[in-house]
Amino acid sequence: MKFSTKAIHVGQEPDELTGAVTVPLYQTSTYAQEAIGKHKGWEYARTQNPTRTRWETCLAALEEGVAAYAFGSGLAAIDTVMRLLDAGDHVIMAEDMYGGTYRLAMRVLSRYGLSFSFVDMRDMGNIEAAITPQTKMIYTETPTNPMMTLTDLRAVADVSARIGALMVVDNTFASPYFQRPLTLGADIVLHSATKYLGGHSDLVHGIVATRHEHLAEKIQFLQNAVGAVPGPMECWLCLRSVKTLHVRMDRHAANAQRIAEWLEQQPAVKKVYYPGLASHPQHELARQQMSGFGGMISVELGSLEQAKAFTSALKLFTLAESLGGVESLVCHPVSMTHGSIPKDQRERLGVTDGLVRLSVGIEDAEDLLNDVQQALAHVA
Ligand code: P1T
Numbered sequence: 001m002k003f004s005t006k007a008i009h010v011g012q013e014p015d016e017l018t019g020a021v022t023v024p025l026y027q028t029s030t031y032a033q034e035a036i037g038k039h040k041g042w043e044y045a046r047t048q049n050p051t052r053t054r055w056e057t058c059l060a061a062l063e064e065g066v067a068a069y070a071f072g073s074g075l076a077a078i079d080t081v082m083r084l085l086d087a088g089d090h091v092i093m094a095e096d097m098y099g100g101t102y103r104l105a106m107r108v109l110s111r112y113g114l115s116f117s118f119v120d121m122r123d124m125g126n127i128e129a130a131i132t133p134q135t136k137m138i139y140t141e142t143p144t145n146p147m148m149t150l151t152d153l154r155a156v157a158d159v160s161a162r163i164g165a166l167m168v169v170d171n172t173f174a175s176p177y178f179q180r181p182l183t184l185g186a187d188i189v190l191h192s193a194t195k196y197l198g199g200h201s202d203l204v205h206g207i208v209a210t211r212h213e214h215l216a217e218k219i220q221f222l223q224n225a226v227g228a229v230p231g232p233m234e235c236w237l238c239l240r241s242v243k244t245l246h247v248r249m250d251r252h253a254a255n256a257q258r259i260a261e262w263l264e265q266q267p268a269v270k271k272v273y274y275p276g277l278a279s280h281p282q283h284e285l286a287r288q289q290m291s292g293f294g295g296m297i298s299v300e301l302g303s304l305e306q307a308k309a310f311t312s313a314l315k316l317f318t319l320a321e322s323l324g325g326v327e328s329l330v331c332h333p334v335s336m337t338h339g340s341i342p343k344d345q346r347e348r349l350g351v352t353d354g355l356v357r358l359s360v361g362i363e364d365a366e367d368l369l370n371d372v373q374q375a376l377a378h379v380a
Contacts, residue, residue, distance in 0.1 A: 003062065003177060004246040011057030012239065023054045025236045045232070047224045055235040056207070058242060059197070062176040064183050065209035067216035069223045070235055074172065074192025075100055076228035077206030079108075081168055081188055082137075083222050084215070087113025090134040094121045094151060096144040096349045097170070098192075099338035107340075118345075121151040122282065127159055135163060141170040142179075143286075146298045146333045146357045147350050148273040150282040153289055157185025166215075172196070172324070177249040178292040182211040188219075195324030196295075198234075199241040199248055205234045248326065248362055252295030256360040259372055260297050268379045270354070271300040295360040296323060298333075304353035306379045307332055311356060313375035316368060323359035328368060331357045 001009070014021050026049055033039040042048050052070050060068035071077040078101055085091070093105060095118035105116045119126040121140050138160045142151040153169065160167035168188045169181035175196040181189045191197055193205035210216050223229060253276070260274035272279075275286035276293030286293060301307050310330075311319050317330040321337055331337055333351050341351065360368065 001061075006061045007058070007245055008243045010061040011054040023051060023236065023239055026050045026232050028232075046227050046229050049229075049232050049235070051232040051239070052230065052235040055239045055242075058239060059176075059207050060209050062242070062245075063171075063189050063209040064180050065189070065211045065216075066213055067220070068207055068209035069216075069219050070193075070230050070238075071206035071208070071223070072228050072230045072234075073204045074098075074170075074190070074194055074206040075104055077190045077192075077208045078170070079104060080219065080222045080226055080228055081190060081208055082109055082114065083226060084166065084218055085114055085136055088134060089113075089136040090115045090117070090132050091137045091139055092117050092119060092127055092130045092135060092165075094140040094142075094144060095119055095345070096147045096149055096351075097141040098145045098172075099333075099340045101141070101170070103340040120149075121156065122149055124152070124155055124159070127156065131159075131163055135165050137166045137168060139168045139170075141173070142181075143173045143275055143294065143296070145173060145296075146273075146331075146338065146355065148173075148275055148280070148296065148298055150275060150285050150289075152285055153181050153184040153186060160187070161185065173294055173296055174290055175245060175249055175294070175324075177246050178253070178294055179290045182209065184289060187212060187215060193238055194322060196245065196249065196252075197238055197242055197324075199245065199325060200237075201322060201325030201327065201329075203234045203237050205230050205238060207238075249292060249294070251362040252360055253292040255362065255365045255368055256295045256297055256358075257293065258365050259358070259360055259369060262369060263297070263299055263372065263376075266376055268301070268306075268376055269299055270302050273298040273300075273350075297358045297360060299356050299358065300350070300352065301354045301356060301379055304334075307354050307356050309378040309380075310375050313378040314371055315374075316363060316371040317358065317375075323357075325359070326362050328361035328363060328371075329359040331359070333357055 031042040056068040117130040140151040317328040
């Protein structure tokens, strides 16, 4: 089965009881048992929920894994994956990534005996140099939030296999439609499903998939034992949304490509970061490991004043955190999503006061382009 067929059919067979074509929403916390020790396989809704199971089954198929597990948010998913590790273990992480992931590592998990090295994963030498005998996980985002840099997934998978570490990939920006890390050697892939998987800016959700049965068992244990599970409504909404993921992603990417190409020609724009541009230093790698370049663009405007002028002049792009919805958003990473990354580290990465991030929606491309054009006229 091809991607779009899986998105619409896997886990979504008509309901056995009624024939309902849409997966029913099982809004229940518990299930009646016939007698002590005798039940239908459903006991308590933290442990199992049929709507959630159907969504997990679908997402596992889309990521080409053996199983998937859903969580209350992207960060809850990341936190649960980190609990596969033991105190004393070391993690090599991409230095450019969502600020909340950095905060979870440095302000929470490091208090429980995990240690972290943050490296520029564009250079494999940096990963090699960070390896210690305690390294048990290599964790990356690709493309990264917000600098749109790529990790060579096959190359990192080779290193993690060699040293016996888990390779974890946050696939939020690409979505499984454009990139499937498990097929390139990653052990675990995860998402903030709040973004493209949910796709309509109306839910907060996370999901983890793996290609190994032994890891699936451990993640399932943690899902229940830690309990950071989503409500059934979010699972139901994700199932509904994922049916159109392929259509939305194609449009996000086509719109973003047009806007990125136009922005690159403008003298008021210092730099455009988008993997679909031939000028992106990792464009070739993007072509190899992704089947499309996504809807996220970062733009360097030179100063906070220019960023303010641009974002307040935009009319269709709403100034807001988050991304991946059908409507276009603009974000100022320094003050919004990446405030928890220390200033010197942020600036070294290019996350400057003048950087703005566009989540290009699926509105009409001309309308979006006109909006960006009139807003840029306010930038000196
Ligand atoms: O917000 P939550 O669903 O908990 O997901 C966290 C998260 C994880 N990974 C990536 C790549 C993310 O971008 C996020 C959340 N990011 C934003 C809210 C943002 O605007 O960048």
